[in-house]
């Protein structure tokens with residue numbers, strides 16, 4: 001599969017990284033996929049992305065990318081307001097599509113796109129990537145298996161601090177004209193998807209939108225009136241009768257990527273927190289009273305086959321990142337002629353300690369290092 005990525009900012013790079021690394025995480029992958037080329041807001045950025053990441057083709061614009069007969073899959077990573085037109089062009093060209101959330105900026109646009117893709121028989125997915133985190137998958141599995149009984153209540157939160165500083169320049173995600181909405185679109189779309197996926201279809205909502213910092217420095221460096229919600233609070237009812245809350249915002253100081261939810265059922269509770277991504281917390285209300293309480297279900301890297309071989313199933317989320325950091329540190333030192341830390345001297349120190357420990361274990365006496 002030849003994939004063309006439209007928009008090569010944060011998410012374009014994220015998708016390219018995922019495609020490039022499938023071969024490490026899935027064995028066998030079962031198909032071949034590569035990023036054939038990219039297009040960006042400015043052509044020179046596409047050229048530079050090709051040079052940096054080894055893609056073959058820098059496209060001048062999305063029409064050229066979509067029109068390339070070699071492209072099988074169009075991957076849309078542009079700001080939200082552009083998705084609709086790009087989606088229509090890609091569908092007309094008969095391409096399969098992987099599109100970032102939110103799909104569009106209005107429900108009627110999204111309905112139209114979903115219907116068009118269905119009619120054409122194209123394979124299309126929206127990027128609600130949080131569904132693919134193991135604790136979230138485990139929550140879905142336990143919920144479906146009836147381990148918490150019927151869902152009666154839920155609470156979801158997605159909190160960032162990126163707009164906490166009023167002096168910080170506004171980006172396009174805080175501009176309704178480009179984002180199409182505010183934080184509800186940007187973060188809330190993920191949380192709504194998770195609650196809907198795990199708990200059931202929504203039947204009604206009531207919302208409260210907040211702009212805490214009405215004026216900021218805009219994208220052009222001038223004073224600018226914030227026109228998109230910086231926080232959004234929602235109560236919702238589901239078709240199954242469950243009720244709950246969703247709160248999202250970017251004005252919550254001290255938060256990073258604090259995406260969390262609790263699902264309360266008649267027999268138990270599930271709790272997920274993205275900042276603790278190795279565990280799903282589970283309260284099993286069917287246990288004898290003396291054994292009750294939340295337990296942490298370890299998830300780590302236990303993805304189902306054909307994954308799970310690399311990295312090992314016990315590798316916690318983030319383990320590989322430490323290896324990337326270690327390798328960078330070493331190669332940077334080689335490049336700059338610097339003695340790296342941890343050095344061979346550090347290795348030898350550890351070795352002496354281990355040898356002394358063995359000697360102590362054998363002799364039964366304390367050994368000085």
Ligand SMILES: NC(=O)c1ccc[n+]([C@@H]2O[C@H](COP(=O)([O-])OP(=O)(O)OC[C@H]3O[C@@H](n4cnc5c(N)ncnc54)[C@H](O)[C@@H]3O)[C@@H](O)[C@H]2O)c1
Pocket residue numbers: 006007008009010011012039040041042062076077078079080082100101102127128129186
């Ligand atoms: N799923 C997630 O975890 C997640 C996280 C962040 C953003 N997103 C979504 O991803 C999308 C992109 O967000 P981002 O954070 O990568 O934004 P970004 O600002 O980092 O990147 C956007 C890119 O699109 C390019 N671009 C703009 N107009 C273009 C055009 N007409 N043709 C081609 N390229 C164009 C820009 O040059 C830039 O490279 C948004 O829809 C956003 O909601 C998803």
